[in-house]
Amino acid sequence: MAEPTELLALARMFGDTVLERWERLVSLETPSADAGRAAVFGKELAAGLAATADRIEHPSGPGGDHLVAYWNGRGTPSPSPSPDGGSRTGHTLLVAHSDTVFEAGTIARRPFTLDEDGDTVTGPGVFDMKGSLVAVELAMDLLSRTGAAPRRPVRLVVVNDEEIGSPDGARLVARHAEGAHAVLGLEPPLPGGALKIGRRGVARIRLSVRGVSAHAGLDAALGVSAIDELVDQLASLRATAASLPDAALNVGTITGGTRANVVADHAQAEIGLRYATPETEQALLKAVLEPTPVRERAALSTRTLSHRPAWAMDPANPLAAELVALAGTLGLELPLGSSGGAGDTNLTGALGIPTVDGLGPAGAGAHGEDEHASLSSLLERAALLAAFLESH
Numbered sequence: 355m356a357e358p359t360e361l362l363a364l365a366r367m368f369g370d371t372v373l374e375r376w377e378r379l380v381s382l383e384t385p386s387a388d389a390g391r392a393a394v395f396g397k398e399l400a401a402g403l404a405a406t407a408d409r410i411e412h413p414s415g416p417g418g419d420h421l422v423a424y425w426n427g428r429g430t431p432s433p434s435p436s437p438d439g440g441s442r443t444g445h446t447l448l449v450a451h452s453d454t455v456f457e458a459g460t461i462a463r464r465p466f467t468l469d470e471d472g473d474t475v476t477g478p479g480v481f482d483m484k485g486s487l488v489a490v491e492l493a494m495d496l497l498s499r500t501g502a503a504p505r506r507p508v509r510l511v512v513v514n515d516e517e518i519g520s521p522d523g524a525r526l527v528a529r530h531a532e533g534a535h536a537v538l539g540l541e542p543p544l545p546g547g548a549l550k551i552g553r554r555g556v557a558r559i560r561l562s563v564r565g566v567s568a569h570a571g572l573d574a575a576l577g578v579s580a581i582d583e584l585v586d587q588l589a590s591l592r593a594t595a596a597s598l599p600d601a602a603l604n605v606g607t608i609t610g611g612t613r614a615n616v617v618a619d620h621a622q623a624e625i626g627l628r629y630a631t632p633e634t635e636q637a638l639l640k641a642v643l644e645p646t647p648v649r650e651r652a653a654l655s656t657r658t659l660s661h662r663p664a665w666a667m668d669p670a671n672p673l674a675a676e677l678v679a680l681a682g683t684l685g686l687e688l689p690l691g692s693s694g695g696a697g698d699t700n701l702t703g704a705l706g707i708p709t710v711d712g713l714g715p716a717g718a719g720a721h722g723e724d725e726h727a728s729l730s731s732l733l734e735r736a737a738l739l740a741a742f743l744e745s746h
């Protein structure tokens with residue numbers, strides 16, 4: 355049994371080790387869906403986790419290998435997910451990703467740097483979310499150094515395609531969420547270090563229209579303009595989105611037609627949707643996926659390019675309350691909030707599994723040039739994580 359304050363005091367002795375490790379993980383660049391770089395990074399991450407983990411797997415995906423690490427609970431070996439599903443393994447699931455939004459080569463221009471204040475760290479992916487991966491390694495190390503162990507079995511899933519919507523990683527997260535007692539997302543926190551207890555869902559849908567081409571001057575009546583039809587559809591969808599609570603619709607791209615004197619026989623748009631509740635999600639998706647043509651001879655078709663369900667915020671989230679109380683014993687204030695962006699925890703939150711996200715170290719500027727994160731926060735988050743896994 356390790357006291358939370360003991361874990362925090364110990365964590366604060368590892369600042370230099372953490373910086374070295376953080377730099378190493380940031381220097382190994384991981385643009386999404388780069389299988390070669392994902393493999394190199396996965397090997398490095400596994401080498402670090404192997405110091406404490408009971409088992410590590412590298413499930414393969416189209417964008418390269420993901421990583422899953424298992425720790426036994428006190429006296430309980432960590433079971434593998436059952437192939438037929440349905441087992442209550444009661445584990446704690448940690449959800450993370452290894453990929454970043456940055457192109458390979460960014461590190462040469464913008465290397466990992468510790469600011470003069472001795473706390474602020476910059477570099478591609480320091481905040482989203484290489485720092486979180488370092489925090490997990492440290493948390494497990496803190497437990498092992500104090501002779502403690504997680505109360506329940508723990509699983510860490512690190513997907514390599516989160517930044518492009520987890521086209522493959524989502525399946526892995528779903529598989530390992532099965533039977534989970536609680537899910538902790540290691541995404542960066544909200545401004546001020548706030549945890550996320552709800553996330554808007556997002557979907558990307560392509561709407562295509564087939565019309566009939568004709569000479570725009572001589573035979574206009576014979577034609578059916580795919581562009582006119584698309585414009586009418588988009589106007590109607592915009593009105594639907596405006597009428598729904600917490601819904602947003604953005605037409606991101608639009609293409610179609612050939613020239614001004616030809617009635618266009620094809621047009622399409624890529625539509626981005628955001629929604630905060632399952633009710634709005636359902637109404638919005640129905641409107642976009644089941645459109646009724648305005649023009650009889652126009653043919654409409656849709657394709658869902660990606661979809662993350664809404665994780666509606668519950669201010670009484672008991673898992674969050676537990677984390678806030680535990681942080682209090684460490685003298686840390688932990689605000690709560692809801693996120694406008696979506697991630698892999700949308701899935702577990704929407705399934706009703708107790709979920710909290712934003713447990714990564716505090717910082718700001720994710721996906722941008724001024725991305726930065728705090729070393730002291732990383733040490734605190736590692737201690738919090740260790741204390742939670744030990745007691746929960």
Ligand SMILES: [Zn+2]
Pocket residue numbers: 451482483516541542
């Ligand atoms: Zn992220």
